[in-house]
Structure formats: C-alpha cells, structure tokens
Amino acid sequence: MDNGYQVIARRWRPKQFDELVGQDHIVRTLSNAIESNRIAHAYLFVGPRGTGKTSSARLFAKALNAEGGPSITPDNDSDIARSIMDGSCMDVIEIDGASNNSVDQIRDLREDCRFAPAQCSFKIYIIDEVHMLSTAAFNALLKTLEEPPPHVKFIFATTEANKVLPTIVSRCQRFEFRPIADSVIVEKLSQIAQAEGIEVAPEALRSIARLANGGMRDSQSILDQMISFCGTRINEEDVLDVYGLASSARIETLARAMAALDYATIVQSVDTFAAEGRDLFRILQDLQAHLRTALLGAIENGGRTDALGSELATESIMRMLDALHRSEGAVQRGLSEKDNFEVALLKASEESRSRAIDSLIQQLAPASGEKKN
Structure with missing residues (x-):
C-alpha cells in the first residue's frame, strides 16, 4: 500500500x-x-x-x-x-x-x-x-x-x-546546539541531491544554505520545494527568484557602489531590486555579511583594504556596518520597506566617510604640539 x-x-x-x-x-x-x-x-x-x-x-x-x-x-x-x-x-x-x-x-x-x-x-x-x-x-x-x-x-x-x-x-x-555551518549544509544537500537523482548547481546549494540560517531541516525543506518547482535540475537563478534573494555578484556591486559613494548606482540598484520583488531585508543582511568579510580582511591587512573597490580603513567599514545594523528595524517593520532600505544604504555610505571626533583630535594633537615648539 x-x-x-x-x-x-x-x-x-x-x-x-x-x-x-x-x-x-x-x-x-x-x-x-x-x-x-x-x-x-x-x-x-x-x-x-x-x-x-x-x-x-x-x-x-x-x-x-x-x-x-x-x-x-x-x-x-x-x-x-x-x-x-x-x-x-x-x-x-x-x-x-x-x-x-x-x-x-x-x-x-x-x-x-x-x-x-x-x-x-x-x-x-x-x-x-x-x-x-x-x-x-x-x-x-x-x-x-x-x-x-x-x-x-x-x-x-x-x-x-x-x-x-x-x-x-x-x-x-x-x-x-549550534547553527550548522553553510559548508556542512552544502555537503549534506549535495549528498541528498545525488541520492535523489537531482542535479543541483553548487551556487544553488550555497544559496539554499545561506537561506537556511544554520538550520539543516530548513535547508532540506527549501531543497524539497525547489525540486517541486524545477524538477531534476536546479540552478542558482531558480533559488534566487523563488525566494527573492540577490546573487553574490549583485551584493558585491552594491557594496562597491556604497564604498565609492556612487549614489546613482545605489538608487538604481534599490529600484531594480524592488521591481523584481526581491527581499530587501534579506539583501540588507547579505550586504552586512559581505561588509563583515571586508572588515576582517582590513584587520588582517593592517587596518585598510581595497576589497570594496575603494581603499577604506577599518573605521569606515565599521561605520557602514553600524549604520546598516541600526536600520534593520525600520526596513523590516517600517511602512515603506523600499524607502527605508534606500535611506539606510545612503546613510551608511555617507557615514563611512565621516570621522570620529576623538580620532580627529588624536590626529591633530601632534601637529598642534609642533606649532608650539
């Protein structure tokens, strides 16, 4: 039966x-x-x-x-x-x-x-x-x-x-019980897909793992839904479209525009994401993850990095991250998700170039001492 x-x-x-x-x-x-x-x-x-x-x-x-x-x-x-x-x-x-x-x-x-x-x-x-x-x-x-x-x-x-x-x-x-690493989820999903006779692109598996937020059951449920949607072949674009994600390449392009203070590209990217029905809050989270990777690279590189296209100090990247973090509530629960998301990106870009008053005083102090002598 x-x-x-x-x-x-x-x-x-x-x-x-x-x-x-x-x-x-x-x-x-x-x-x-x-x-x-x-x-x-x-x-x-x-x-x-x-x-x-x-x-x-x-x-x-x-x-x-x-x-x-x-x-x-x-x-x-x-x-x-x-x-x-x-x-x-x-x-x-x-x-x-x-x-x-x-x-x-x-x-x-x-x-x-x-x-x-x-x-x-x-x-x-x-x-x-x-x-x-x-x-x-x-x-x-x-x-x-x-x-x-x-x-x-x-x-x-x-x-x-x-x-x-x-x-x-x-x-x-x-x-x-800890959130499961994306690499472990990808490995398990690959094993499942092979046993089920499903062809899944590695980029699609990584996108599913990113969506699952460390939950193996969630990742398996997402894979199940993608098989129902796509059949025996799943590509990254299918996962991105079904769940409203943005590709890693588009996240990187947006991060570079923010680092370069390219406001026109930022606004255009937000308009495109909204028109395509992408999950703006999820994009905000992925953008923070990308900036965190750049921050860690800057720390390892002595305090500066050009991973975002423009050379930035750790202080600048931390200010961008802080601004994006403060805007999470407005983007997730605000009346206009698109407007709040757009303002969050523009503010984060602007704040990346501002200087903390204590660091400015610290920099000016030696010059002031030389003039007195």
Whole structure:
C-alpha cells in the first residue's frame, strides 16, 4: 500500500548518531555517557530551530532502549527502534510543550511516571518547546524532575532557554546546539541531491544554505520545494527568484557602489531590486555579511583594504556596518520597506566617510604640539 510522499526532511532524518551532522560535540558527549553508563535523568537541549534537537532526543532514546542494553549503535530494524523513530513507541512519549502546558497535564505526567515501561528498558519523556510550559506546570514538575523513578528519563528541547525556570535548568544537563555551518549544509544537500537523482548547481546549494540560517531541516525543506518547482535540475537563478534573494555578484556591486559613494548606482540598484520583488531585508543582511568579510580582511591587512573597490580603513567599514545594523528595524517593520532600505544604504555610505571626533583630535594633537615648539 502506498503511504504517500514523505518529505526529504523526514526521509533523511538521522537514524544513527554518526548521521547527525554539525553537532559533533553533542554526539561525542552523549556517546561517552552511554558507553561509560553515566546517564543523567534529565537533559536540556537548547538551540535554533532545525539544528537536530528532536532528532538527537529520539536517537538518544533509541540508544538507551537498544536490545541488550544501552548502545550507541542500536539495530535500526528492531521493532522498538522503528517505533521510536516513527513516534509510535508507548514508552517514548513526545509532548508538545506549547499545547500541553497546563498544571493538570503535568500532574497526569507525574502519575504516569510511576508505572514501569511496557516494552522498553526506560520510559523517556521528550518535551519540545518546554519554555512554553506555565510557571505552575514547571513547579509541578520540579519534584519529579529532581528524584524521578530509575526507569524514567526526561529530555527537554527549547529554542528559548532564557524562558525556562532556573530551578528546571539546574536539574538538567544542558547541551547547546549550534547553527550548522553553510559548508556542512552544502555537503549534506549535495549528498541528498545525488541520492535523489537531482542535479543541483553548487551556487544553488550555497544559496539554499545561506537561506537556511544554520538550520539543516530548513535547508532540506527549501531543497524539497525547489525540486517541486524545477524538477531534476536546479540552478542558482531558480533559488534566487523563488525566494527573492540577490546573487553574490549583485551584493558585491552594491557594496562597491556604497564604498565609492556612487549614489546613482545605489538608487538604481534599490529600484531594480524592488521591481523584481526581491527581499530587501534579506539583501540588507547579505550586504552586512559581505561588509563583515571586508572588515576582517582590513584587520588582517593592517587596518585598510581595497576589497570594496575603494581603499577604506577599518573605521569606515565599521561605520557602514553600524549604520546598516541600526536600520534593520525600520526596513523590516517600517511602512515603506523600499524607502527605508534606500535611506539606510545612503546613510551608511555617507557615514563611512565621516570621522570620529576623538580620532580627529588624536590626529591633530601632534601637529598642534609642533606649532608650539
């Protein structure tokens, strides 16, 4: 029987720890804990969306409940392993903290904890978006979390650790999931495309990785959508057009115009971007990333660089970056995105040539001393 199409992000979800990419420090720590039998009763997984928190929680649950005892390489084909990975295991309970956040639901969980697991070695509760629990619900969980039955393990996942009560955090081992590097995302997407029989240009893969902002799941969802749009061949232009991005070459041209105070080119570029329906806020972010690269080059080169076409000091590039950063709110939430974006670029260009009063005084001080002598 055909169960229907399954999206790439689900089909390519890691089934073993060695398939989890971009989080080597997490894999190493959890693997060592299993091998040395130093398994805590509660874990807190913190990080941006799509970086592997829920996947790691399932893998850890699968490893703890492996046949024959905890193992970092459990059998993928066992009934328990399959049920854990597809979310149907009775003893691995996944709870959405956003919709199960009342104190009564947490009390039901506390009652359920007392019963031994039905088919596994451990009963494991995976609570996603745990920061959405109410304060009363957190307090109801405290005692159980501090002294749970030996067969119970808790794994909490959140994108906003600052909203989790400190009393909860102090009872957990905390793991920080980092945004995944673009190079790692490109490598994984290339592997997926090859296995799926899809021809994707390297520039298109880099654009998808840039769009994903460090999230592997987001990148896979974007690739899935691009396959639906383009078929078996995906070019960079397709990704740029579908998601309203500007190519790296156009970002570089705009940065050079700003460095040269070429206002006419700046205004013309903004008009073209707006007419093409490009995402101006995203262009602003990409422009800042490009200027940051130039800034790092200037620092390495003794304080000056000509990477933007005109020779600029680190101070000038930092002023441009500061001006663009201050304008983010206006571009993203202002009434006229195009006008705010245009003004932001012009202001950043102008401020790149202004001088800080303290540096000017510092420069004039030696000359003033010579005149007195």
